[in-house]
Amino acid sequence: MKDYQGYFIDLDGTTYKGKKRIPAAARFIKRLQERQKNVLFVTNNSTRTPEFVAENLRNNHNINVTSKNIYTTALATADYLSSVAPAMSKIYVVGESGLKQALQKNGFILTDDNPAYVVVGLDTDVTYDKLEKAVLLIRNGAIFIGTNADSNLPNERGMVPGAGSIIKLVEYATQQQPIMIGKPESIIMKMALKKVRLPKEKVIMVGDNYHTDIQAAINVGMDNLLVYTGLSRPTEVVKETVQPTFTVESLDEWQI
Missing domain, CATH: 3.40.50.1000 (HAD superfamily/HAD-like)
Known part of the structure; x- marks a missing residue:
């Protein structure tokens, strides 16, 4: 071995x-x-920060690690974009704090004003307005990025919709396949x-x-x-x- x-x-x-x-x-x-x-x-999971994930592992699962031991699709998305996009590029995000913070830490500007990229991840507060903006921006030329294709994720209520379900909606409405990260x-x-x-x-x-x-x-x-x-x-x-x-x-x- x-x-x-x-x-x-x-x-x-x-x-x-x-x-x-x-x-x-x-x-x-x-x-x-x-x-x-x-x-x-x-x-x-793109919704949580590395600090949150590490704290959960330490406090609830007896696993002594720090944020440096965590790599989420939020971080991977930010790192990927840093490798292909100019500094200070504008990005529209459908997602939660973990994804937004990762992108901001890499110097990207989060806005719906003529962004070069649209990033879609899991968003438990997703609205029609957010999805409408994402679809229109992609149809107007923004590059479509998806954090991960998971159709469902488990919680105490069962297998609830995952990021992939939201991404598929945007894909269907734009007729464009995203660059998938996770x-x-x-x-x-x-x-x-x-x-x-x-x-x-x-x-x-x-x-x-x-x-x-x-x-x-x-x-x-x-x-x-x-x-x-x-x-x-x-x-x-x-x-x-x-x-x-x-x-x-x-x-x-x-x-x-």
Whole structure:
């Protein structure tokens, strides 16, 4: 087995289940830290700041990390745009504080006044007015960016609409496909690799969802570890053409 120097780790379903702890995940992270591995939580959630995510892991899941260990689709979107857009570019955003703060920290101007880009992510306060502006701006020439394609996300009420559902509405109304940032696309993985300054051969992606976490790793040519504590089931995964590099029932099984 390779001596991986970096671990990209999913959150919901891998590290915790909503508000419920996964004790094996906390033990796994502690073992990685003891061996001085580079740990980066790579999540499709664009609504929260890295500081909020790290605080949640510390206070509610017994995982001692800081904001430097968190990489969200908000950060990946901001980093991607910084790599392709001029400084101080104008952006219209349908999204929440995590996404807006990430873009502002990278020097972008958030406005609906003739923006060069329209970024659409999860927005639990989305309105027809916000969507109308996004559609009209894209139809007038703004470049369409989507944070992630998740159709649903789990909460205590069930599988509620995710960012992908909002993005699909805008896509249908504009007849334009967005540039997608989050898993399973390769952009977030490439941005995360730049952040940790490691080659993909030295990093493994750990997740519970074959169609996002594992597919993202496959798309960028990275080894991966599927843990059966969340969404994907062995009976489903065995049917996939490309199999995960490794699978475990619990992260306690993984030898570091």
